[in-house]
Amino acid sequence: MIAIDTNILLYAVDADEPTKQGRAMALIDDLMARKVSGVLLWQVAAEYLAGIRRWERNKKIDAGRTESLLEDALAIHELVMPTRDVLGISMLLSSKYALSHWDSMLLAACVDAGVTTLYSEDLTDGMRY
Numbered sequence: 001m002i003a004i005d006t007n008i009l010l011y012a013v014d015a016d017e018p019t020k021q022g023r024a025m026a027l028i029d030d031l032m033a034r035k036v037s038g039v040l041l042w043q044v045a046a047e048y049l050a051g052i053r054r055w056e057r058n059k060k061i062d063a064g065r066t067e068s069l070l071e072d073a074l075a076i077h078e079l080v081m082p083t084r085d086v087l088g089i090s091m092l093l094s095s096k097y098a099l100s101h102w103d104s105m106l107l108a109a110c111v112d113a114g115v116t117t118l119y120s121e122d123l124t125d126g127m128r129y
Contacts, residue, residue, distance in 0.1 A: 002038040005120030006047040009073055038077040041109045048073055080113045
């Protein structure tokens with residue numbers, strides 16, 4: 001099962017970053033075409049909403065676009081809420097791999113949800129945690 005990190009979702013809809021937008025859209029299109037099983041992690045959904053709301057505040061998009069972008073993201077995969085176990089797993093991952101708080105929380109949520117592959121620009125490619 002896969003998960004996509006916030007940055008990829010944001011790049012997919014950010015016309016100001018055409019190269020990254022193209023790569024993000026190609027990845028999402030490929031995953032959708034192959035019908036890869038995946039989840040949308042709560043942390044990712046919350047960070048994505050924060051990012052598009054920031055665009056709204058800066059007049060890059062309007063409120064209607066914010067709502068439609070969120071709905072589109074929620075339609076990609078099932079939204080998965082974190083469990084209490086995520087906190088403990090995060091602490092272990094953070095100390096074992098010297099990860100930042102939010103990276104360890106994201107990876108812990110992946111472990112908790114049964115995600116085997118996380119697509120992100122923030123972590124080492126091919127690393128197994």
